[in-house]
Amino acid sequence: MKFSVVVANYNNGKYLPALIESVQKQTxxxxxxxxxxxxxxxxSLEIIASFLNDERIRLVSHKQNQGAGAAFRTATENATGELIGLLGADDALPPNAIAEMVNAHLAxxxxxxxxxxxxxCDSELQVIDEKGFFGQAIPEGKSQIHQIYATNFATFKKQAYLKTSGFNPKLKRAVDQDLFLKLExxxxxxxxxKPLYYYRRHSAGISQEGNSEKARMFHIMAMYDAYQRRKKIGFINLSKDEMRYYLRYYCLYQAEHNLPEGILKRLSYLLKDLYFIPTDIKRKEFWQVLGKILRFYQGQTIIKKGHIIP
Known part of the structure; x- marks a missing residue:
C-alpha cells in the first residue's frame, strides 16, 4: 500500500532538509x-531540487501565490498513494510514523x-513535550466541530478524500481542520x-499569539461551512446558539482588528453581530469596539485634512 506525504511550502527553506530527511528515514x-x-x-526551490535525485520525491510549483489551502489541494491532487498524510513544511516525522499509520488503516x-x-518541539526540533494538549479520541456523540480533538499526524484514505470537496483553496489557515470536518x-x-509527528514551535509559527488568532478566524469559517453542510445531511452538529456564539466572536474580531478595511465594511461586521446576538447591543464590548472604529477613522480624517497623508 502506497503512502503519500503531502506538504504545502512557502518560504520554509531552512526547515525543509529536516522534513525531507525524516521522510527518507521511514521504516x-x-x-x-x-x-x-x-x-x-x-x-526553498534550490533545497528541494537537491533532493530530487530520490525518485520518490516530487515538486509541484504554483505560478502564483495562492495560499495554504490551494497548495495542499495541489499536492493531494498529485498524490498517487492510497493513503495520504499531512506534514507541515516546518515539521518532521519520527521513523515509525508511516508504518504505524499504514497498519492502522489496514486494521x-x-x-x-x-x-x-x-x-x-522547540525551534531546533528538540522534543520538549511528548504529548501536548492536542491529540485525543473524540468522545461518543461529539465531533471535531465541538472541539479540536484531531491534529497531527493526520492521515486519510484518498478514496475518502474524493468523496469530499477536498481542501478549500480559499482558506489561508485552518485548512487541515476544514478537511478533518469533511472527512469525519x-x-x-x-x-x-502514539506520538507520530514532530511539531515545531517557532516565532513565525501558527501557534504564536497573533497567528493563532488569525487561524481561529479561518477555523470559524470552516466550522460555519460544516454547520451548513451538516444541517442538510443530519450529521453531528453545533446547535444554532453555539454557532451564533462563534459568529459573534468572528464579527467582533473582524470589526476591531481589520483596520485597513473601510469603515462601512467594519461597521457591517458589528451589524452582523447584532443579527446573530441582538442582546449584544447591551454589552460593553460591543460599544468599545464601535468606539475604537469611530476613533480610528476620525483620526484618519484629521490626518488627511492636515495633508500628512497625500
Missing part, C-alpha cells in the same frame, strides 16, 4: 513525498481519517494514541 519503504511550492521567494478499512498525538462526515474516525 516503511513504499512512500512518496509531494511538495507543492506556493511561489517561495527564499531558497480499520472503514476509517476515512486516522490521527495520532505528536511530540512538541464520510467515514469512521480513528485515534492512534
Amino acid at each position: 516503511y519503504a513504499n512512500w512518496e513525498l509531494i511538495i507543492a511550492d506556493d511561489c517561495s521567494t527564499d531558497n 480499520y478499512p472503514q476509517a476515512s481519517f486516522i490521527y495520532s498525538t505528536h511530540f512538541e 462526515e464520510v467515514g469512521q474516525v480513528v485515534f492512534v494514541d
Whole structure:
C-alpha cells in the first residue's frame, strides 16, 4: 500500500532538509513525498531540487501565490498513494510514523481519517513535550466541530478524500481542520494514541499569539461551512446558539482588528453581530469596539485634512 506525504511550502527553506530527511528515514519503504511550492521567494526551490535525485520525491510549483489551502489541494491532487498524510513544511516525522499509520488503516478499512498525538518541539526540533494538549479520541456523540480533538499526524484514505470537496483553496489557515470536518462526515474516525509527528514551535509559527488568532478566524469559517453542510445531511452538529456564539466572536474580531478595511465594511461586521446576538447591543464590548472604529477613522480624517497623508 502506497503512502503519500503531502506538504504545502512557502518560504520554509531552512526547515525543509529536516522534513525531507525524516521522510527518507521511514521504516516503511513504499512512500512518496509531494511538495507543492506556493511561489517561495527564499531558497526553498534550490533545497528541494537537491533532493530530487530520490525518485520518490516530487515538486509541484504554483505560478502564483495562492495560499495554504490551494497548495495542499495541489499536492493531494498529485498524490498517487492510497493513503495520504499531512506534514507541515516546518515539521518532521519520527521513523515509525508511516508504518504505524499504514497498519492502522489496514486494521480499520472503514476509517476515512486516522490521527495520532505528536511530540512538541522547540525551534531546533528538540522534543520538549511528548504529548501536548492536542491529540485525543473524540468522545461518543461529539465531533471535531465541538472541539479540536484531531491534529497531527493526520492521515486519510484518498478514496475518502474524493468523496469530499477536498481542501478549500480559499482558506489561508485552518485548512487541515476544514478537511478533518469533511472527512469525519464520510467515514469512521480513528485515534492512534502514539506520538507520530514532530511539531515545531517557532516565532513565525501558527501557534504564536497573533497567528493563532488569525487561524481561529479561518477555523470559524470552516466550522460555519460544516454547520451548513451538516444541517442538510443530519450529521453531528453545533446547535444554532453555539454557532451564533462563534459568529459573534468572528464579527467582533473582524470589526476591531481589520483596520485597513473601510469603515462601512467594519461597521457591517458589528451589524452582523447584532443579527446573530441582538442582546449584544447591551454589552460593553460591543460599544468599545464601535468606539475604537469611530476613533480610528476620525483620526484618519484629521490626518488627511492636515495633508500628512497625500
